[in-house]
Amino acid sequence: QVQLQESGPGLVKPSETLSLTCTVSGGSISSYYWSWIRQPAGKGLEWIGRIYTSGSTNYNPSLKSRVTMSVDTSKNQFSLKLSSVTAADTAVYYCASGAGYFQHWGQGTLVTVSS
Amino acid sequence: QSVLTQPPSVSAAPGQKVTISCSGSSSNIGNNYVSWYQQLPGTAPKLLIYENNKRPSGIPDRFSGSKSGTSATLGITGLQTGDEADYYCGTWDSSLSAGWVFGGGTKLTVL
Secondary structure, eight states: OOEEEEESOSEEOTTSOEEEEEEEESSOOSSSEEEEEEEOTTSOOEEEEEEETTSOEEEOTTTGGGEEEEEETTTTEEEEEEOSOOGGGOEEEEEEEOSSSOOEEOOOEEEEEOO | OOSBBOOSEEEEOTTOOEEEEEEOOTTTGGGSOEEEEEEOTTSOOEEEEBTTTBOOTTOOTTEEEEEETTEEEEEEOSOOGGGOEEEEEEEEEOSTTOEEEEBOOEEEEEO
């Protein structure tokens, strides 16, 4: 059973860069799509973007200028960087697997943007 | 405002049936598979339905999905109190702003 686990700082200062990593266990990260999705408190889901294990990426157009995703197949991990964060980026961040649908999800990690 | 439109809330009594609609356009639902996710309070979303009407292993057949044109529907029969959750539809949008899109979510209350 594939399991995903997000990790990273829970508090980021405004204008700085949010960095999160998702570790995949119970299966190989190779030859698959891996996404980041976020959810502000009390609100709906927002897809941030996805990366294929070849390194090919697709980003949400509304976030594209600030998002960078990468993958490290040797560590079975993929990562998210979101630059120039503001309070509006405060949310629970999930990593998820899949292309046509999101089959597996991490438990989520709360990231708060505050000075 | 979400690209896919869902009712904010639905409710029904235990044992009854409820449907949740998800409306989109030709650039998303009209030409791509729809999936549905259940989010119980305080937990991560869980895949309920994929490719319009398929259920992952372990999802009871009380949950069903369908698609017609640019709309999709999630059906839940034999409602249980444990079904109280937020439900989201999602699909790929193939427009110029291509990417994955979700509905705004529907809160199901089992009265």
